[in-house]
Amino acid sequence: MGYIVDVGEVFLAKNYARAEVAFVKGEGTRLFDEEGREYLDFVAGIAVCNLGHSHPELVKELKEQAEKLWHTSNLYYTEPQALLAKKLVELSFGERVFFANSGAEAVEAALKLARRWTYENYGKGKSHYIALENSFHGRTFGALSVTGQPKYWEGFEPLVPGVKFVKPNDCQGLKEAFSEEVCALILEPIQGEGGVIPLSKEFLSLAKELCNKYKALLIFDEIQTGIGRTGKLFAYEHFGIEPDVMCLAKALANGLPLSAVIAKEKVMQALKPGTHASTFGGNPLACKVAIKVLELVSDPSFLEEVRLKGKVLMEKLLKLKDKHPELIKEVRGAGLLIGIEFFKEVKPLYNFLFEKRVLVTAPKPNIIRLSPPLILNYREIDYFVEIFEAGIKQVYGS
Numbered sequence: 104m105g106y107i108v109d110v111g112e113v114f115l116a117k118n119y120a121r122a123e124v125a126f127v128k129g130e131g132t133r134l135f136d137e138e139g140r141e142y143l144d145f146v147a148g149i150a151v152c153n154l155g156h157s158h159p160e161l162v163k164e165l166k167e168q169a170e171k172l173w174h175t176s177n178l179y180y181t182e183p184q185a186l187l188a189k190k191l192v193e194l195s196f197g198e199r200v201f202f203a204n205s206g207a208e209a210v211e212a213a214l215k216l217a218r219r220w221t222y223e224n225y226g227k228g229k230s231h232y233i234a235l236e237n238s239f240h241g242r243t244f245g246a247l248s249v250t251g252q253p254k255y256w257e258g259f260e261p262l263v264p265g266v267k268f269v270k271p272n273d274c275q276g277l278k279e280a281f282s283e284e285v286c287a288l289i290l291e292p293i294q295g296e297g298g299v300i301p302l303s304k305e306f307l308s309l310a311k312e313l314c315n316k317y318k319a320l321l322i323f324d325e326i327q328t329g330i331g332r333t334g335k336l337f338a339y340e341h342f343g344i345e346p347d348v349m350c351l352a353k354a355l356a357n358g359l360p361l362s363a364v365i366a367k368e369k370v371m372q373a374l375k376p377g378t379h380a381s382t383f384g385g386n387p388l389a390c391k392v393a394i395k396v397l398e399l400v401s402d403p404s405f406l407e408e409v410r411l412k413g414k415v416l417m418e419k420l421l422k423l424k425d426k427h428p429e430l431i432k433e434v435r436g437a438g439l440l441i442g443i444e445f446f447k448e449v450k451p452l453y454n455f456l457f458e459k460r461v462l463v464t465a466p467k468p469n470i471i472r473l474s475p476p477l478i479l480n481y482r483e484i485d486y487f488v489e490i491f492e493a494g495i496k497q498v499y500g501s
């Protein structure tokens with residue numbers, strides 16, 4: 104075990120089950136540890152480094168901005184923040200943008216926006232939320248309260264009251280959950296931490312319809328699915344259903360802390376001066392990088408490539424599933440966000456891959472999730488599937 108792991112073991116909070124490796128460098132789809140060993144990264148910092156590590160154009164933007172201006176507070180305007188907001192609006196359904204630093208903070212802001220918007224338009228009492236079982240929206244109290252996985256609540260209750268949970272894709276349940284008290288429905292178009300569970304178009308259309316009917320906001324948490332991950336710039340484009348509010352974070356600045364809440368003018372106007380704020384939110388360094396990220400990722404030919412690579416990877420995995428129907432239950436996802444659900448625990452397979460220096464995530468005990476940098480090449484897809492299949496043979500003996 105190297106020095107970094109050693110020191111981390113002693114001095115860091117123990118809230119993460121970290122692998123015993125410290126990375127010191129990244130390049131494209133590769134990470135390098137203390138001893139200089141190379142890893143193929145199918146995690147990308149949990150769907151964050153969509154353009155890979157140390158992307159030269161992003162490094163250039165960051166360096167230039169670092170020599171110019173780091174921080175002013177939101178008492179003033181800065182060029183990167185204003186231009187990034189403009190770009191996000193041009194590329195989405197939205198008309199105005201609020202910036203924060205992390206996913207949870209964006210969710211928190213969206214939840215507050217929903218209450219404030221209904222308060223201004225319909226008075227007090229419209230304060231309830233609907234969220235989905237198996238969802239993930241972050242770890243702060245508001246975000247945690249709409250996260251439909253009770254294991255994350257343990258020891259932290261009482262949470263924010265007034266949240267009703269509905270099963271993903273349960274249309275009847277969704278109808279029954281709505282009432283005049285609801286101010287917002289929050290959901291991920293494809294549940295990420297829940298194990299890559301896509302919502303149906305039917306369910307999302309109903310969500311839209313019910314939100315309109317009950318004058319509640321439809322909030323899409325695209326923190327994981329956004330910024331090209333699914334082969335469209337935003338996952339909602341697959342469904343042709345626009346939310347009222349969208350949360351972005353993770354890949355927005357390719358690894359610098361930045362998140363955004365995007366909404367129509369008539370919704371965002373509820374956030375008047377003094378209603379909500381963030382000291383670091385929309386800082387010039389992260390925003391400058393994010394402008395370049397969006398420029399590169401929103402290119403139609405780039406997105407076409409993501410869809411193509413996703414299709415190739417998906418087809419290879421489906422073939423594996425056909426070969427091992429007793430082992431692999433389902434392969435699902437969109438673009439380069441893919442979940443592989445097993446009938447067995449995946450920990451030994453995860454360990455095998457790690458030993459072969461291939462990094463993946465296991466959001467559930469029986470699910471492997473793939474979220475490689477979108478810039479990976481076809482040879483890396485082949486290599487991954489080869490190792491993956493070898494792992495299946497070795498670990499499960501089939």
Ligand SMILES: *Cc1c(COP(=O)(O)O)cnc(C)c1O
Nearest residue numbers: 205206207239240241295326327
């Ligand atoms: C990662 C994630 C969050 C939380 O983001 P943080 O930056 O860790 O606070 C929220 N929602 C979704 C869908 C996520 O994937």
